[in-house]
Amino acid sequence: MSAVADTHAQDDHHHGPAKGITRWLLTTNHKDIGSMYLIFSFTMFLLGGAMAMVIRAELFQPGLQIVEPEFFNQMTTMHGLIMVFGAVMPAFVGLANWMIPLMIGAPDMALPRMNNWSFWLLPCAFLILVSTLFMQGGAPNFGWTFYAPLSTTYGPPSTTFFIFAVHIMGVSSIMGAINVIATILNMRAPGMTLMKMPLFVWTWLITAFLLIAVMPVLAGVVTMMLMDINFGTSFFDASGGGDPVLFQHLFWFFGHPEVYIMILPAFGAISHIIPAFSRKRLFGYASMVYAVGAIALLSFVVWAHHMFTVGIPIAGQLFFMYATMLIAVPTGVKVFNWVATMFRGSLTFEAPMLFAVAFVILFTIGGFSGLMLAIAPADFQYHDTYFVVAHFHYVLVPGAIFGIFASAYFWLPKWTGHMYDETLAKTHFWLSFVGMNLAFFPMHFLGLAGMPRRIPDYALQFADFNMVSSIGAFMFGATQILFLVIVVKCVRGGEKASAKPWDGAEGLEWTVPSPAPYHTFSTPPEVK
Amino acid sequence: MRVHAKRAGVLLGGLMAPALSTADWTLNMSPGVTGTSNDIFSLHMTILWICVVIGVVVFGIMFWSIFAHRKSPDRKPANFHENTLVEILWTIIPLVILVVMAIPATATLVDMYDTTEADVDIKVTGYQWRWKYDYINDDFGYFSNISTSDDEIYNRTEKSENYLLDVDNPMVVPVGAKVRLLLTANDVIHSWWVPEFGIKKDAIPGFINEAWTRVDEPGIYRGQCTELCGVKHGFMPVVVKAVPQDEYDDWVAEQKEAAQRERELTQKDWTMEELMERGEKAYASACASCHQADGSGSPPAFPALKGSQIALEDMDAHLDVVVNGVSGTAMQAFGDQLSEVDLAAVITYERNAWGNDTGEMVTPKEVFEYKNQE
Ligand code: HEM
Ligand SMILES: [Cu+2]
Numbered sequence: 007m008s009a010v011a012d013t014h015a016q017d018d019h020h021h022g023p024a025k026g027i028t029r030w031l032l033t034t035n036h037k038d039i040g041s042m043y044l045i046f047s048f049t050m051f052l053l054g055g056a057m058a059m060v061i062r063a064e065l066f067q068p069g070l071q072i073v074e075p076e077f078f079n080q081m082t083t084m085h086g087l088i089m090v091f092g093a094v095m096p097a098f099v100g101l102a103n104w105m106i107p108l109m110i111g112a113p114d115m116a117l118p119r120m121n122n123w124s125f126w127l128l129p130c131a132f133l134i135l136v137s138t139l140f141m142q143g144g145a146p147n148f149g150w151t152f153y154a155p156l157s158t159t160y161g162p163p164s165t166t167f168f169i170f171a172v173h174i175m176g177v178s179s180i181m182g183a184i185n186v187i188a189t190i191l192n193m194r195a196p197g198m199t200l201m202k203m204p205l206f207v208w209t210w211l212i213t214a215f216l217l218i219a220v221m222p223v224l225a226g227v228v229t230m231m232l233m234d235i236n237f238g239t240s241f242f243d244a245s246g247g248g249d250p251v252l253f254q255h256l257f258w259f260f261g262h263p264e265v266y267i268m269i270l271p272a273f274g275a276i277s278h279i280i281p282a283f284s285r286k287r288l289f290g291y292a293s294m295v296y297a298v299g300a301i302a303l304l305s306f307v308v309w310a311h312h313m314f315t316v317g318i319p320i321a322g323q324l325f326f327m328y329a330t331m332l333i334a335v336p337t338g339v340k341v342f343n344w345v346a347t348m349f350r351g352s353l354t355f356e357a358p359m360l361f362a363v364a365f366v367i368l369f370t371i372g373g374f375s376g377l378m379l380a381i382a383p384a385d386f387q388y389h390d391t392y393f394v395v396a397h398f399h400y401v402l403v404p405g406a407i408f409g410i411f412a413s414a415y416f417w418l419p420k421w422t423g424h425m426y427d428e429t430l431a432k433t434h435f436w437l438s439f440v441g442m443n444l445a446f447f448p449m450h451f452l453g454l455a456g457m458p459r460r461i462p463d464y465a466l467q468f469a470d471f472n473m474v475s476s477i478g479a480f481m482f483g484a485t486q487i488l489f490l491v492i493v494v495k496c497v498r499g500g501e502k503a504s505a506k507p508w509d510g511a512e513g514l515e516w517t518v519p520s521p522a523p524y525h526t527f528s529t530p531p532e533v534k
Numbered sequence: 535m536r537v538h539a540k541r542a543g544v545l546l547g548g549l550m551a552p553a554l555s556t557a558d559w560t561l562n563m564s565p566g567v568t569g570t571s572n573d574i575f576s577l578h579m580t581i582l583w584i585c586v587v588i589g590v591v592v593f594g595i596m597f598w599s600i601f602a603h604r605k606s607p608d609r610k611p612a613n614f615h616e617n618t619l620v621e622i623l624w625t626i627i628p629l630v631i632l633v634v635m636a637i638p639a640t641a642t643l644v645d646m647y648d649t650t651e652a653d654v655d656i657k658v659t660g661y662q663w664r665w666k667y668d669y670i671n672d673d674f675g676y677f678s679n680i681s682t683s684d685d686e687i688y689n690r691t692e693k694s695e696n697y698l699l700d701v702d703n704p705m706v707v708p709v710g711a712k713v714r715l716l717l718t719a720n721d722v723i724h725s726w727w728v729p730e731f732g733i734k735k736d737a738i739p740g741f742i743n744e745a746w747t748r749v750d751e752p753g754i755y756r757g758q759c760t761e762l763c764g765v766k767h768g769f770m771p772v773v774v775k776a777v778p779q780d781e782y783d784d785w786v787a788e789q790k791e792a793a794q795r796e797r798e799l800t801q802k803d804w805t806m807e808e809l810m811e812r813g814e815k816a817y818a819s820a821c822a823s824c825h826q827a828d829g830s831g832s833p834p835a836f837p838a839l840k841g842s843q844i845a846l847e848d849m850d851a852h853l854d855v856v857v858n859g860v861s862g863t864a865m866q867a868f869g870d871q872l873s874e875v876d877l878a879a880v881i882t883y884e885r886n887a888w889g890n891d892t893g894e895m896v897t898p899k900e901v902f903e904y905k906n907q908e
Pocket of ligand 2: 261
């Protein structure tokens with residue numbers, strides 16, 4: 007690879023992007039591909055969000071008003087799938103594409119053509135997935151966890167298309183992960199040892215290994231479904247000698263690492279943003295790296311905490327309870343390190359920092375409810391209620407999503423060459439913050455009071471908090487349009503950004519001009 | 535128990551905002567009415583307080599920095615960035631807290647798993663979308679269907695107090711006895727939950743899960759299915775009536791007698807009118823959730839029966855579908871779920887209702903013969 011980079015550097019004509027649509031269809035440039043991932047992700051975020059609005063509108067009051075239960079189930083399923091696979095994961099791949107080469111001083115990703123291919127697979131996969139809404143029998147309606155046999159014997163005819171879409175997404179993710187690993191391991195600037203790598207790079211390296219380890223398991227489990235549905239096998243069909251619980255073991259062996267796939271890159275980004283706006287070095291760099299490693303390893307042995315009620319033997323139950331409790335320790339270390347970084351710094355609160363601070367606080371709240379869920383006997387009460395819904399929205403919305411917003415505001419000046427509108431961005435933050443808490447905090451109470459998840463209608467004692475939650479959700483949803491406005495405005499113009507617009511920021515990405523030229527680091531920088 | 539829950543709710547609510555402390559704004563888990571549910575409640579409160587304390591410390595330090603360490607002209611950031619001792623401490627201390635927490639959790643779990651020496655055994659089977667309770671020591675069983683009307687659900691009348699949480703036949707258990715539940719399912723995975731007992735256990739086709747409970751106070755306890763099980767997942771409540779032992783014994787005797795009478799009905803000679811009348815009820819409880827009360831179904835998943843080939847033509851084919859189900863679809867085998875009388879009634883009803891005027895009937899005896907041929 008470095009040989010290629012060298013010849014490239016000697017080219018004296020500096021070619022820019024191609025013109026028109028072919029620039030985007032055929033591009034192998036990491037910045038273009040990064041932008042496409044980010045735009046795709048935001049589009050999916052709006053689509054998945056629109057579905058959430060349908061859900062919250064139906065749940066605004068007891069009784070069925072707006073949609074039928076069948077369509078409601080399609081909405082919860084599609085909302086989950088689109089947010090996980092369409093919004094959060096591609097956003098992080100987009101950030102990786104843009105930032106990893108800039109952070110390690112590489113001219114591009116290691117495998118640029120594959121990079122193009124892994125992006126373009128995604129719109130295809132989601133076109134298939136979304137088209138199931140218009141098929142006979144409707145879209146998948148069995149939840150984003152698609153437990154068999156509800157999704158096999160009892161699934162709608164469109165399930166086969168859903169399976170195909172998951173396969174394509176998996177291929178795309180695995181190729182993306184291979185690319186990240188190849189880039190990080192081979193293309194770092196001379197002098198950048200592993201323990202000098204920026205944390206965003208570290209967390210993505212570990213995330214990529216997680217992806218390679220678990221996406222094949224997901225592919226395996228959906229393939230088994232495909233066989234059960236179309237070719238008469240009975241992997242998951244008890245009446246044919248199969249085992250419905252096996253499905254859950256396989257799914258969660260993928261599913262638990264998957265939740266960390268959605269948060270580790272955010273951990274990395276936050277570990278850049280907090281030091282930058284505290285004007286103080288990150289506290290405990292090495293322990294941050296080890297904590298991420300520990301979380302990743304532990305994430306392979308906790309999957310059955312999603313299955314405490316399926317009746318696994320007590321030894322298994324205890325093992326998974328202890329392992330899950332253990333994972334809170336490295337998670338705690340990270341939070342303590344962020345707080346220690348802020349401590350006695352010199353703090354300012356521009357939009358990236360606001361999102362980052364909210365990230366730390368609210369993610370920690372999600373970690374607390376995670377710890378509560380880890381206590382197996384208590385999980386018998388929490389499981390499959392709104393308490394779990396509150397838990398994972400606290401780790402995913404102010405966790406993953408706020409992490410993405412923080413990163414976007416942090417690096418927008420580098421991407422566009424302009425400063426975004428700070429007042430609008432702060433408005434975006436505060437409305438999101440209030441809306442999000444209003445939407446998700448009451449869900450803790452609903453769950454504790456006994457409201458099951460995934461129901462289109464509920465008993466009367468749950469009415470009040472559901473209404474509050476819906477109002478919060480509408481507020482959060484509407485606010486996201488503002489983000490679109492801010493980004494478009496920033497792309498089109500605004501105050502010129504300097505190479506390093508944040509005085510406390512560190513890293514190679516701030517040594518290139520803003521906007522970052524189409525080709526950067528054709529000659530590798532020297533890292534001391 | 536509701537009193538407890540409400541008291542806790544009012545207390546917490548009162549702390550947070552007096553105006554919100556009306557009964558419906560329940561904030562916390564209910565301690566419930568069994569030993570298990572009380573153990574769980576105290577685990578829940580312990581871990582909650584641990585989280586609150588850690589939260590107060592961590593967020594306290596953070597807010598201190600946010601207010602005291604803002605950038606200002608005379609403020610220079612400190613430049614420490616590691617401290618081995620502190621880092622070891624904040625790894626070890628949480629670990630110790632967790633070990634301490636794991637002890638009572640383990641004890642509770644061991645207790646919950648001890649299903650031996652039960653006084654009563656009840657088999658709980660999940661169906662789309664109702665529960666069946668079989669009192670296996672006493673040879674009787676029955677279905678428990680939601681009794682909330684569509685009119686309430688679709689906002690055409692006022693919603694009753696136990697909206698969505700009411701059934702026709704609740705499970706009945708004796709107070710003070712150890713009741714063992716054997717849970718399984720007929721179609722997809724369901725999950726049987728009564729919050730006030732602290733039991734939630736999945737009902738999985740092909741598996742039999744065990745759980746137990748001992749209810750201390752007579753009363754009616756309500757819960758719901760908690761595993762997504764299809765369209766009507768939100769509409770399969772669990773209701774348990776806990777009654778004193780002697781009342782329970784009377785009830786069991788009555789049920790056994792009724793079951794005996796039911797079995798004798800198979801031998802009786804039925805008229806068309808009698809079958810139609812019974813069929814309408816059986817249809818409403820067993821079939822209408824998919825095929826709809828007016829026989830229109832909801833294609834493509836659930837075909838219409840009104841004017842359909844199966845209901846109008848060959849009787850044996852009709853019997854086959856109802857008794858044996860259609861594998862690979864949502865149509866279950868009702869042969870084991872319904873009595874011969876109900877099977878005969880339902881089939882007769884389907885062939886003569888909604889303008890399906892075949893005029894044909896099938897008797898319980900014929901159904902019995904059909905089921906026992908070869
Ligand atoms: C301290 C760390 C954490 C612990 C101890 C923890 C524990 C748990 C447990 C025990 C459950 C199962 C609850 C149930 O279904 O009854 C759960 C569910 C879940 N957690 Fe966490 N969690 C942690 C952090 C996270 C993070 C960081 C994420 C993602 C960014 C996450 C995402 C989820 C999701 C998506 C579910 C629900 C999946 C579903 O059933 O649909 N959790 N967590
Ligand atoms: Cu998990």
